[in-house]
Amino acid sequence: MTQRIALITGASRGLGRNIATHLAARGTDAILTYQHNADAAADTVDALRALGWQAIALPLDVADSRAFPAFAGRVRAALAATWQRERFDILVNNAGSGLHAAYLDTTEEQFDSMIAIHLKSAFFLTQALLPLMADGGRILNVSSGLARFSIAGASAYALAKGGVEVLTRYQARELAQRRITVNVLAPGAIETDFNGGMVRDNAQLNAFVTSQTALGRAGLPDDIGAAAAALLDEGNGWMTGQRVEVSGGMWL
Numbered sequence: 001m002t003q004r005i006a007l008i009t010g011a012s013r014g015l016g017r018n019i020a021t022h023l024a025a026r027g028t029d030a031i032l033t034y035q036h037n038a039d040a041a042a043d044t045v046d047a048l049r050a051l052g053w054q055a056i057a058l059p060l061d062v063a064d065s066r067a068f069p070a071f072a073g074r075v076r077a078a079l080a081a082t083w084q085r086e087r088f089d090i091l092v093n094n095a096g097s098g099l100h101a102a103y104l105d106t107t108e109e110q111f112d113s114m115i116a117i118h119l120k121s122a123f124f125l126t127q128a129l130l131p132l133m134a135d136g137g138r139i140l141n142v143s144s145g146l147a148r149f150s151i152a153g154a155s156a157y158a159l160a161k162g163g164v165e166v167l168t169r170y171q172a173r174e175l176a177q178r179r180i181t182v183n184v185l186a187p188g189a190i191e192t193d194f195n196g197g198m199v200r201d202n203a204q205l206n207a208f209v210t211s212q213t214a215l216g217r218a219g220l221p222d223d224i225g226a227a228a229a230a231l232l233d234e235g236n237g238w239m240t241g242q243r244v245e246v247s248g249g250m251w252l
Contacts, residue, residue, distance in 0.1 A: 004234065005088040007031040007075065007129065009062055009121075010095025012041035014192045015142070018225035019092055020044065024053045026229055031078060031088065033060040033095065056082055062095045062121035063113065068128040075132055087134040090232050093122045093164075094142045103155045111156045118160035122167055136179040138232045141168050143186040145247045161186075165243055172241030181240035183231055188247025190219040214249025223248070 006023050010016040012034035020030045030048055034041035034057055041057035048055035056078055060071050079085045096118050099110055122141050133139075143165050146158040165184050172182040189209040191200035200206070200218075209218045227246045230236070 003083070004028045004090065005031065005079070005083060005085065006090035006092060006232070007033075007088050008090075008092040008094055009033045009060065009125070010035070011092075012037050012044050012057065015187065015190065015221055015224050016092070016094040017044045017047075018221035019094065019228045020048060020055070021051070022222075022225035022229035023090070023232065024048045024051045024055075026233070027053070028090065028232075029054040029083070031055075031075060032057040033062075035059070035061050035095070054082060060095070062125060063116045065116070065120055065124045068125050071125075072128045072132060075129065079132065087132055087137075089134050089137045091126060091129060091133060091137070091139045092142070092228065092232075093126065093140070095121065096142070099157045100153045101156065102153055106156050114156040114160040115163070118157070119163040119167065122164050126171065130175075130180075133178075133180065136237070137181075138236075139171065139175070139180060139182040140228060140232055141165075141171075141182070141184045143168075143184045143243070145186050145188040145245055145250055147186060148245065149251045168243070169241045176240065179237070181237060183239060183241070184243045185224070185228055185231060186243060186245040186247070187224050188213070188219050188245065188250040190221060190224060192221055209250070212251055213247065214252055217248065219246070219248055 006028050008016050008020050011020045011032035032041060032044060045055045045057050058074055099114055141164050143161040146154050147162040147165055168182050168184040206218050224246055
C-alpha cells in the first residue's frame with residue numbers, strides 16, 4: 001500500500017497540529033504549513049517524526065492568494081525530494097484566525113480579511129493544489145459551529161465559514177469525477193489558544209459553553225483531531241459533500 005501524505009494548513013499548533021498527530025497515529029505522513037512561527041512548526045515536525053512518520057513544514061500565508069502558485073511549486077519539489085512522489089492524498093484547509101467584533105463595529109478591512117483567510121483560501125489554494133492531489137483523495141475543510149448558531153461578535157468570521165460550507169458541496173460535486181471526496185468539519189467551542197485562548201483561559205466563558213453543551217464540557221483538541229482522522233480514513237470513500245459538527249451537542 002502506498003504511503004499516504006496529508007497537507008495540512010496552519011498545523012504548527014492548535015487544531016492543525018492535533019489533526020496531524022491523529023493522522024500520523026494512523027500511518028499518514030504530513031506536509032505542514034505555518035505563517036510566522038517556524039520554531040513551533042519545527043517542533044511539530046519533530047513530534048511527528050518521533051511517532052515514526054515523515055513530516056516537513058513549509059511557510060504559507062493563506063491570506064495571500066497570489067502566492068498560491070509558487071507554494072504549489074514548493075509542494076511539488078518537496079514531494080519529489082522527500083517522498084519521490086508526484087502526488088499527495090489528503091488536503092486539510094485548517095489555517096485561520098478569529099475576529100470578535102460587533103456587527104455594527106466591523107470594518108470592511110476586517111470583513112475582507114476574514115473572507116480572504118477562510119473562504120478565498122479554501123477556494124483558490126485547493127484549486128492550485130488539485131493538480132498535485134491523487135485521484136481518490138480526501139479534502140477536509142474546517143468550518144465552525146458558528147455557521148449554524150450565532151453569538152454576538154462573530155458575524156464576519158461566521159459568514160466566511162458559512163461560505164466554506166457551501167463551497168464544500170460544490171467541490172464535492174465537481175471533484176467527484178476524480179473520486180476525490182470533500183467534506184466539512186465544524187468544531188464547536190474548543191480549548192485552544194485560538195482567539196487568544198478565550199474558551200481555554202476565560203473561566204466564565206468556559207462555564208457558559210459547558211452550560212450550553214449536551215455533553216457538559218467545552219471541546220478539547222483531541223476531540224477534533226480524532227474526528228478529522230476518522231473522516232479522512234482511507235476506508236471512508238463513500239461520504240462526500242457533508243457537514244459534520246463536532247461540538248459536544250452545543251445548542252441542539
